[in-house]
Amino acid sequence: MSGAQSPLQDRGFPVQLDQEAISGRRESMRVLVIEDDREAASYLVKALAETGHVADHAADGESGAHMAETGAYDLLVVDRMLPKRDGLSIVEDMRRRGDQTPVIILSALGQVDDRVRGLRAGGDDYLTKPYAFTELLARAEALLRRNRPAEVETTYKVADLVLDRLSHTVTRGGEEIVLQPREFRLLEYMMRNAGQVVTRTMLLENVWDYHFDPQTNVIDVHVSRLRSKIDKGFAKPLLHTIRGAGYMLREQG
């Protein structure tokens, strides 16, 4: 734990959370929050409402499982430790029924096997408490997008930036951009989630396959290198920093 500077100071907490940027052009989600801590749940429900989503709350495992069975939700946020019924067993039941609603598992435990166990039970993502709301929201939106029709496209396109997954080439305005293999994967992930916020942790997990939080701002350095390659010399920047959240690749500034 070598501290470094605080991630907050480092990355800059937003003066005003750019809610337009985070959730503006997206239809609202119906979210079921199964969480026994009412206070924590109320912050989450409130924050979801503030960002234009509809959230219901269940305070224990049993009522949560019943509400989940109605199938009226786009996303479930499930705490692992719940009264009456374990959070993981709710997810296992859902999957057994063939219910593929995306689930984010929340846990106060951040131990070696917990994440694997959560994902094995059928969870789609795993967050350790306490988490930043922006992190949860970004992951939720990435999950919902993932659940839309499968993307079999071999090329991704954002404005004049084109990434060809087969030939591993990137061009902008017809001009070829040479990227390192990891930069290519970074751009590929950001383009797959174009128009959505991707957090540093999401990048670290999906591009580098690391599930820990380095103390140094490693991701920022990699993103700024990528940015200098794809945006430098072009009038319209595509890779944007979303203060207090992460990054977004999109056409509009």
Place this chain on the structure above:
Amino acid sequence: MGAIGRLVRTTAFKLSFVYLVVFSGLTLFLIAYISTNTASLLDRQLDATIATEISSLSEQYRRGGIRQLVSTVELRSRRPGASLYLVSDFSGRTIVGNVADLPLAVLGLPDGNLTQVTYQRLDGDLDRRYDAMVRVFALPGGFKLLVGRDMGELSQLRQVIYDASQYAIVVMVVMGFLSWFFVSRSVLKRVENMAETGHQIMVGDLSRRLHVTGSGDEFDDLAESLNEMLERIERLMTGLKEVSDNIAHDLKTPLNRLHGRLESMLRQSSGDPAEREALEDCLEEADNLIQVFDALLKIARMEAGSSGDSFADLDAADILEEIGELYEPVVEDAGGSLTVSVARPLPIRGNRTLISQALSNLLDNAIKYGRSGDAEDAPLSVVLAGRQDGALVSLSIADAGKGIAPEDRERAMLRFVRLDKSRTRSGSGLGLSMVAAMAKMHGGQLRLEDAGPGLRAVLSLPQATQRQIGRGGENGHKSDHAGDGTPSLAGPSEP
């Protein structure tokens, strides 16, 4: 040479060797005892036989003179298995007898002494010489009577004993090998199995138990009591895990609320910069608290060694190169250089996330403390290396900074110890102790060395053997992130 050395060190070999030596010794002693006793018995018998013959022949002589003696000797000589006889007159001429070619000196021997001589039989093969024990007896009238026994029987007996001891030694050696085979196969195999199971349990699979064969022998007793012990340890470990889970849950609930409330307030804040700054500071402090708390929990878990099934077969060379790739731009941006020098392959068994995090901690430290001067822009040179070191895989991170004084190196790995006395730089003092705990959990260790100048942190991890790789194949590492056993240490990574 190594294989022979290992063989010699095994208990089976030692036991069999001792068995062989002890039993060979006993057998040889027995044979020697029997043969000397038999030989002396036979000697005495020979002596007695000769003495009887002499007294009976001298009796004949006394009764019937030389004539009767000669006829008696002639008569006795013809019997099968006859003794040896010779009667000579005062001039040394042979009068009667069944031996020839005796050394001349024999007849000059004084009375009563048994002497070993070689002779030829008159009735047998003339070229062959025989051994005999003879005794000379002087008769009145200058005659001399020689009586002897052939020693053929005695040497036959010696031959039998000699052969018997040879056979005995061969049988002993064969028995020794058989016992070695038996002991090493059946008995020590079980001990080895126990040791193997014990090793696996120590590596973290606490649910395993020793095999009880049901034969009710000492090994079963041992296995049963060890199993009971394991049962107990597992209960304790589960208890520890539950306690730490509960602590994590109970302490994190208020922190979670605090975090949620601060975030919520920050979202709704009026925009007064002073108020925002205060809230941001609070959020930051809460996050730091959570990080320290998570790190402590994680260290405790790793020190308890409960890796569960999160270990997979990995090539540490990949891990080093990947973390090197992650950090290279960071070091370059800091105005330094990162060199990665890795020998391939470096097979280990472990958890990629934990090892990567440990390396990341060490790299963070190197970036923070590794400059070769006090100035902000002093040169920074970090070397990330991996190589095989005997049965170990050693991963090292060296910088060219001030290093750590030898007397402080052990202490630096303790929890909450920060050598930066002014504590002006941020940090919890848990980084190195987490790396040390990770190394210990993997059956290795963390060493801090002088990189002359600078600090070299060396992580030595046991090299995975072929056998372990075979065993771990089923849950090998998947590059898919969901397949990785992962602790999401550190609560909020995003503000």
